[in-house]
Amino acid sequence: MAINWFKYSAPTTFYGLAGKLIPLFAIPAVVLFAVGLYIGFFVAPTDYQQGEFYRIIFIHVPASILSMFLYLVMAGYAALGLIFKTRLSAMMATAIAPTGALFAVISLWTGALWGKPMWGAWWVWDARLTSELILLFLYLGYIALHASIDDPKRADRASALLAIVGSVNVPIIYFSVKWWNTLHQGSTIKFSGTSMHVAMQQAMFITLLACWFYAIAVVLARVRSIILERERHTTWINELPEVK
Amino acid sequence: MFSLLVLVIRRDLVLAMRRRADVLTTLIFFVMVVSLFPLGVGPEMEMLRKMAPGVLWVAALLSSMLSLVRLFSADYIDGTLEQMMLSPQSLSMLVLGKMVAHWMVSGLPLVLMAPVLGLQFDMSAQALGVLIIGLLLGTPVLSMVGAIGAGLTLGLRGGGVLLSLLVLPLCIPVLIFGAGAVDAATSGLAVSPHLSLLGALMLLALAFTPWVTAQALRISME
Numbered sequence: 001m002a003i004n005w006f007k008y009s010a011p012t013t014f015y016g017l018a019g020k021l022i023p024l025f026a027i028p029a030v031v032l033f034a035v036g037l038y039i040g041f042f043v044a045p046t047d048y049q050q051g052e053f054y055r056i057i058f059i060h061v062p063a064s065i066l067s068m069f070l071y072l073v074m075a076g077y078a079a080l081g082l083i084f085k086t087r088l089s090a091m092m093a094t095a096i097a098p099t100g101a102l103f104a105v106i107s108l109w110t111g112a113l114w115g116k117p118m119w120g121a122w123w124v125w126d127a128r129l130t131s132e133l134i135l136l137f138l139y140l141g142y143i144a145l146h147a148s149i150d151d152p153k154r155a156d157r158a159s160a161l162l163a164i165v166g167s168v169n170v171p172i173i174y175f176s177v178k179w180w181n182t183l184h185q186g187s188t189i190k191f192s193g194t195s196m197h198v199a200m201q202q203a204m205f206i207t208l209l210a211c212w213f214y215a216i217a218v219v220l221a222r223v224r225s226i227i228l229e230r231e232r233h234t235t236w237i238n239e240l241p242e243v244k
Numbered sequence: 245m246f247s248l249l250v251l252v253i254r255r256d257l258v259l260a261m262r263r264r265a266d267v268l269t270t271l272i273f274f275v276m277v278v279s280l281f282p283l284g285v286g287p288e289m290e291m292l293r294k295m296a297p298g299v300l301w302v303a304a305l306l307s308s309m310l311s312l313v314r315l316f317s318a319d320y321i322d323g324t325l326e327q328m329m330l331s332p333q334s335l336s337m338l339v340l341g342k343m344v345a346h347w348m349v350s351g352l353p354l355v356l357m358a359p360v361l362g363l364q365f366d367m368s369a370q371a372l373g374v375l376i377i378g379l380l381l382g383t384p385v386l387s388m389v390g391a392i393g394a395g396l397t398l399g400l401r402g403g404g405v406l407l408s409l410l411v412l413p414l415c416i417p418v419l420i421f422g423a424g425a426v427d428a429a430t431s432g433l434a435v436s437p438h439l440s441l442l443g444a445l446m447l448l449a450l451a452f453t454p455w456v457t458a459q460a461l462r463i464s465m466e
Contacts, residue, residue: 137413157463176417
């Protein structure tokens with residue numbers, strides 16, 4: 001049987017698919033958040049060095065990971081849209097940006113809450129904090145550029161180019177800031193193994209999954225709104241039961 | 245191809261000379277921003293000497309943003325840019341010519357002015373030398389990376405502020421290494437790593453930004 005891989009690359013078909021997928025991701029996200037935070041707050045042991053304060057990592061680490069990962073996904077969709085001129089890819093990139101920016105803000109915010117008791121300061125000019133802040137600036141630049149161009153086609157293509165330039169620049173920025181100053185503790189989870197307690201690991205991976213599912217569900221919901229907005233002049237939109 | 249480059253540079257320089265006020269405002273802005281800092285933080289020489297590299301670099305960054313808005317806008321408004329894009333010549337090369345001219349008009353004066361301002365901050369001769377080399381390597385990167393932003397924001401309302409918003413985060417490495425080189429010089433460390441990295445950034449920008457800017461212009465002119 002020949003599978004048509006491109007069937008869902010059209011907004012017309014994807015709109016329905018996205019609608020069906022949203023609950024499949026939204027419900028697990030809620031469940032996983034509940035389970036992950038329960039393990040994180042009640043099961044995981046107190047850290048011998050950081051006391052109870054460390055528990056913010058169950059929010060902080062997933063948010064940081066996703067803020068960086070989503071930028072790459074966004075740039076990937078932007079590149080697809082720019083190369084193949086597929087409308088849906090550009091819409092996806094646009095839909096991802098606010099969620100990525102939100103995770104960057106959460107990451108910075110929770111980091112500040114953790115930094116006050118640990119380092120004695122809400123903010124320090126450390127490499128990771130600074131590059132996370134710059135990542136937030138890149139997201140905001142993307143959103144601002146997209147918002148200030150009226151023609152959606154040009155907006156998609158211009159902001160796509162910016163996202164790609166940004167993603168090329170991210171490693172350069174990261175290393176320049178890293179050499180400039182480093183205070184943040186190194187990664188505890190390495191490929192060679194970890195020094196973390198099992199319950200902490202479990203909680204963190206579960207909340208990471210939860211954030212991931214949340215991001216997918218929200219992006220799909222947002223892309224549906226974008227499709228409705230962009231295609232509002234077409235007949236298929238006007239024939240949708242929710243529009244009628 | 246080389247003659248095209250020279251032609252574009254000469255044309256842009258002549259245009260800039262006809263509108264000298266534009267060039268001067270950028271330079272005056274640079275001098276003013278730098279002079280505001282001692283008024284803001286106080287006249288203690290010890291602190292000013294420490295701040296000098298950062299202040300000069302940030303001011304250079306801001307004033308180059310100011311002039312970037314004009315990089316393509318005049319040619320865009322009178323239709324020259326459209327003709328350039330229709331011409332059979334390589335658009336990347338044309339863009340490179342405009343970048344070089346932009347740097348000669350807005351970057352080079354800053355480099356020449358910086359040592360005078362550095363003296364206001366009581367910088368040592370050695371630090372001033374490193375500052376100049378750093379600026380010589382770094383300001384072209386600002387012009388080149390900024391050109392991408394200028395291409396993307398062509399003809400948009402509020403283009404100037406938007407341009408800064410897009411370009412400033414991308415210019416952070418230049419700022420870090422440029423100011424870092426002077427810091428290293430004053431504290432007796434080796435300056436060559438910083439300067440090498442600045443040079444690497446310049447070569448990287450030279451290789452890719454003309455093409456990316458050409459793509460940005462194509463998107464904006466569609």
